[in-house]
Amino acid sequence: MRLRFFLSSPGDVADERTFAQQVIEQELPKDPFMRGRVGCEAVRWDDPAAPVAMPATLTPQEAVNRGLPRPSACDCVIVVLWSRLGTPLPASCTRPDGSRYLSGTEWEYEDAIAARPQPHILVYRRRSPPELGDPLDADYDERLAQYRRANDFFKRFRNADGSLAGGFAEYDTPQEFRDRLRVDLRAFIQRRLDSEQANGQTVRVNAPPPYGRIAKALASGSAVPIIGPGICRSGRPGDEPWDPDAPRFLPSGNELSACLADEAGFPSQAERDQLAEVASYYEAFKTRDALRERLRSLLAPAAPDKLAVPPLYSLLASLEKPLLIITTNYDTLIEQVFRNAQKPYDLVVYSELKELGNAVLWWPHGALKPETVAPNELSIELEKKTVIFKMHGSIVPQTSDLDTFVITESDYVELLARIASRSAIPALFASHCQDRNLLFLGYSLRDWSFRTILQSLNRFFAKRLVAGDDEIQSWAIDDRFSELELKFWQRRGVYPYEVNLDEFVRLLRARMSP
Template sequence: MRDSDWARLIDQLRTGNCTPFIGSGANDGTLPTGHELSRDWAARYGYPFANDGDLARVMQYAQTVIGDSVALKQRVGRELEDLGPPDFTAPGEIHASIAQFPIPVFLTTNYDDFLVQALRDSGKEPNAAICPWHEGVPYDRDLFERGAGTLPDANRPVVYHLHGSTRTPSSIVLTEDDHIEFLVHMTAARAQNNRHVLPPIIIDALANRPLLFLGYTIQEWTFRVLFHGLIRRYPAFRRRRHVSVQLAPLQDDVKQGAELRAKEYLDRYFDGWEVSVYWGTPREFCEELEQRMEDGS
């Protein structure tokens, strides 16, 4: 990221004029990454293919072994909840860092409620909602049609769980089939302006504000579905400059000695979509953000 990117982003954060998108990398050190979780479950169930780091495919296989998708999601949810929350007071802790800003809408593809906890710790009254990407997930009509979700603000922000929550295991987007069904419902909802799946305030946060992606890798299904299948469909996306805090490409996906060329290619690719890339962990990003704010950048 250039200094001009930092200056613009800091101003947007201070004024609440951006939409953070929180991914699994934000939980580094607290919960396993998608790659780690995938390898673990692949070993448990004897996944027979070479791509045992692909969580969606491994979980698709695990579902066929278990024979019940909700039972699989309940088990995954329980194991993640048992690991507990992060230390919100730790330097560079992403949830606490981002919660301090006057942002009205936060989007996340994580299943945990760490962001809600951090917002409450900062003195706010967040409203959490789950995206009803299939008919079995209830739509919070009171929140989005009569309550604080009609016009969220810095003190009463909305945290929208696009990929479900451990509070409602059936809402979790986990397998390949889930990701495909999620994408189909999201694109249909956008085209039909279906308030049930994407409430107007969420569409506005996606389409009309610069986005800050935190904790994704370009290889993972979650990011590919969001970036290629959903967000890029909004014409306004290319009229704003966005920021993505990207974890370095996994070594398994890059030839030895080609790491620099891989990053250069990805920088050019993202730049074509008006996305500035910070290469590093969310914790490293937050530490640099805090330092630049102290220095008056």
């Protein structure tokens, strides 16, 4: 289960905010009762993990535009107040009746209260009197006004006769707050786990991805993007079909499968979208060379510069820190984008060509011809160089002789066998992933590529789950996941988020921009 906790408070309770984040992201996931069952994330609009600081004048709508989740989109909202209510929001941000919010904290609380269904809401108040300073100080009146506004906030929790209309908890010290919050959140999570078990349902994550955390991981070079076939839906008009005779963008897996099925006379209408089966049929009733030639003509058209490019590639090419980028796509669009951006990179390609044995093809940056290297003998300084690893082969623009495709069922069986014998993926890459955030983009359980990725990372997932390590998070992004896919990801400690890939990149770029 994946839970998000929104932290709402003014700046006078900084200690409480720090303690809350520690409880949520460090203590609770390692609690023996929750380890391996719950992932917790603290959401705060002043997130110190973000690569770019958020301006103090950020309005709620501006925050949402930057990909930050609203309080109402989280599972639990935690409000903490003491001597301040906070800075009033601008006149452009008002309630439906036209009245202004006295602070962002007030807006966050009311956003949560108005949600249907409501998130779990916890309100805390430090009761020790604040030090307001000398009445002669120039800002004394403002400090006093803030204290009065904070007191007035709690009037909404009482009825006209003075009885309580809603609950809040009081505490004396930040440490006392920490202890109380730990107990309250543990009880909340226990109820959620009990409810999930009783319903037998997989919980879908309605909140947006943690853009700040993902942006920081990419900007620091600590993330490994793993790009699947779904990226082909990115950067193209949603309602325009792919035309193999005059392509404006590359085909999706289903479109490529349908094209090959038509040409080969594939007999099953129900399985025309199963690319591995269709490619196997094409190879059997034509030849392997014919399949390779047709794939090259479809995936490397005469005018590649005119093809629509997934925005993700441009974002990755703009990053300063070196990255290991893994892709299961055969086309060369990502290399084209990196060249156009004058971003140096090494290219490593898995090869199914029998004459190369178990070697991978390696083009050091600027090389015209590849070196053939045994996977476990590859030596690249990943801390200094960006590397694109094409795990299922690639078109080689210079010569069709080196084109390689893992596309038929027998190709995938061979790849899985080599993964099992540790002769497919360079050991250098496998060890690099051990302490990195993995970012899966555009993968579906229906794809063979998804299964090979899972197989190659099974040891990695097992080690993290045994360790109960939620500090190095991994994420999966796609338009939609099936119930089975959600369970697959969640049981491997990967947090799945359902969001359009183009929208994901747009909001991620906004978090990385000044």
